[in-house]
Amino acid sequence: MVSDQPRAVGRAPRSDATDEMLTTAIVAELPRLRRHALYLSYNHADADDLVQDCLEAALSKKASLQDPAKLRSWLFSILNNFFLMRLRSEARRGQTLQIEDFADSLAASASSDDRQLARDLARAMGKLSAEHRQILLLLNVEGYGYQEVADTLGIPIGTVMSRLARARRRLRALLEGHELQVVD
Amino acid sequence: MMSIAPITEQELHAYLDGELPDARRAAVEAYLREHPEDARRLEAYRADGKAIARIFSRAGAATPGTRPSSSSSWRSVPWRLAAAAVLILAVGAVAGWFGRERVNDTSMERLGHQAAAAHLILNSPGVEPLATSSLDELSRSMSSTLGTRVRLRDPSSTGYKIVGARIVPQGEGRAVQLAVRGPADETITFYFEGRPGAKETPFRRIAGEGLTTLVWEDDDLACAITSTLEPKKLEEVGRRIYDALLG
Numbered sequence: 001m002v003s004d005q006p007r008a009v010g011r012a013p014r015s016d017a018t019d020e021m022l023t024t025a026i027v028a029e030l031p032r033l034r035r036h037a038l039y040l041s042y043n044h045a046d047a048d049d050l051v052q053d054c055l056e057a058a059l060s061k062k063a064s065l066q067d068p069a070k071l072r073s074w075l076f077s078i079l080n081n082f083f084l085m086r087l088r089s090e091a092r093r094g095q096t097l098q099i100e101d102f103a104d105s106l107a108a109s110a111s112s113d114d115r116q117l118a119r120d121l122a123r124a125m126g127k128l129s130a131e132h133r134q135i136l137l138l139l140n141v142e143g144y145g146y147q148e149v150a151d152t153l154g155i156p157i158g159t160v161m162s163r164l165a166r167a168r169r170r171l172r173a174l175l176e177g178h179e180l181q182v183v184d
Numbered sequence: 185m186m187s188i189a190p191i192t193e194q195e196l197h198a199y200l201d202g203e204l205p206d207a208r209r210a211a212v213e214a215y216l217r218e219h220p221e222d223a224r225r226l227e228a229y230r231a232d233g234k235a236i237a238r239i240f241s242r243a244g245a246a247t248p249g250t251r252p253s254s255s256s257s258w259r260s261v262p263w264r265l266a267a268a269a270v271l272i273l274a275v276g277a278v279a280g281w282f283g284r285e286r287v288n289d290t291s292m293e294r295l296g297h298q299a300a301a302a303h304l305i306l307n308s309p310g311v312e313p314l315a316t317s318s319l320d321e322l323s324r325s326m327s328s329t330l331g332t333r334v335r336l337r338d339p340s341s342t343g344y345k346i347v348g349a350r351i352v353p354q355g356e357g358r359a360v361q362l363a364v365r366g367p368a369d370e371t372i373t374f375y376f377e378g379r380p381g382a383k384e385t386p387f388r389r390i391a392g393e394g395l396t397t398l399v400w401e402d403d404d405l406a407c408a409i410t411s412t413l414e415p416k417k418l419e420e421v422g423r424r425i426y427d428a429l430l431g
Contacts, residue, residue: 027304039240052352055301109242118239125236139201140236146203161194168197168229175232 022062022071026055029075032142036076039137040083042102042126050086054079070151076142077152080134087130099126124174132167135160191215200226200233292406295359296390296397299375299408302352302361303395306373322349322362329358330378332404339428342421343367364425372422374429375408382406387419398422402430 033054037047057078065074103122110118125133138144138152146164150157191212198204199212216223319336326334329351339346344364352359352375362374382401390397390408396418397410409422 023304030305035240035242051305055305059301106239110239114239117235121235121239125240136233136236137240140233141240146198146201161197164201165193165197168232171232172225172228 022065022068023059025068025071026058026062026075029072030055032072033075033079036137036142037079037083039125039141040080040130040133041086042097042099042122046086050079050082053082053086057082073148073152076138077154080153083134084130097126099123102126120175124171127174128167128170131163132170135164136167136171139164196222196226197229200230292388292399292401293390295375295377295406295408296399298352298359299361299373299399299410300390300395300397302375303371303373303397303410306348306361306363306371319346322346325349325351326360326362326376329360330376330405331380332378334376334405334430336429339364339425342425342428344372344421344425344428347371362429366421370411370413372409372411372413372418372425374426375410377406378404379406380404387423389415 030051033051034047037050037054038044041047041050054075058075065071099122103119103126106122107115107119125136128136134153135149138149144152146157146160149164150160153160155163189211195204195208195212196216199209199216204212216226319338323334323336326336326349336346344366346362347365348363350361352361357378359375359377362376364372364374366372379401382404384403385401387398387400387409390399395410396413396415397408398415398419399406399408401407407426409418409426411418411422413421
């Protein structure tokens with residue numbers, strides 16, 4: 001019952017080097033995507049699922065990527081879209097971020113000097129809206145400029161700037177412990 | 185003196201982020217000298233940004249996490265790995281399908297692609313499979329996930345050991361990914377999906393880039409295996425391991 005050579009199912013893939021290089025480049029971005037997903041979702045399992053969805057979409061749509069130089073933005077854009085979609089369905093199911101658990105784990109992995117800061121920051125970032133957390137992570141962790149943030153999130157640059165101003169104000173208020181004074 | 189447009193809050197942020205047009209730089213700096221409270225506020229924002237960069241820059245995979253029990257208890261055990269997803273390969277029309285239902289073949293093709301993507305993720309930087317729980321526990325988890333009774337046995341007689349396992353959400357259902365590692369430290373991943381009514385079929389190859397993926401069906405199961413071995417070799421080794429595991 002075993003053929004001497006397993007037969008191919010499906011069309012032979014485009015074996016061009018570009019396609020293969022793109023797959024390799026996508027895989028090389030996985031650690032970054034995983035990190036971003038984790039700090040967006042505050043949960044390893046959700047982060048894994050996000051990266052999975054993102055990779056699936058990226059690989060199946062990679063022919064639509066016009067400019068390989070924009071691969072990272074493109075991947076982050078897909079990931080952030082999935083994140084917001086998932087968040088909306090979780091909100092419908094009444095799920096919330098597990099802020100305290102995550103703050104504990106972040107504090108535990110920080111250097112002893114940073115432990116309290118890590119805990120405070122994890123709590124404050126977790127209490128921000130998803131959109132505010134997104135923008136602060138892209139800017140500070142990924143080192144994106146305004147235009148890249150705008151491209152990644154699919155919003156005008158003016159929105160990036162006003163959202164960023166609100167995100168910083170809100171984060172500061174949370175860190176200073178008087179969050180009620182902030183009116184957005 | 186010409187009137188200068190008032191400084192906006194957004195310009196203060198743009199100054200902080202190095203995004204301010206040069207023409208406005210001097211005006212913002214003059215403004216900050218005259219408004220020390222705004223200067224202090226910007227300084228605090230700058231410090232917050234640095235703290236975020238430092239605290240949140242650790243690779244996600246390396247952060248010890250409490251994985252709260254979610255849909256399956258098993259998820260807290262296995263890899264910190266974004267296991268994977270579909271269509272790593274250019275998927276196209278099914279060229280040849282050996283007298284089987286076309287829809288079935290498409291689903292096997294999809295399975296193969298998922299397995300290949302999962303394999304790639306497992307072998308990407310920063311991902312390490314964790315030791316798995318006992319064979320009994322794995323068998324129970326697999327059985328309940330796949331909806332069919334699975335009894336795993338230790339495959340070490342083949343020279344391969346189980347090094348990790350994970351439940352992978354997949355559309356409406358869930359699949360199980362199982363990795364084994366061989367004598368030369370090479371990793372082969374199995375990928376299983378429950379498929380009621382499935383009967384044993386030959387191994388077939390899914391066309392792919394630099395990876396070999398073989399798919400087949402067994403009693404109530406759809407299976408895939410992926411590695412960098414060439415097809416014939418993978419079929420030989422894979423069948424041996426599969427028989428030891430589940431035969």
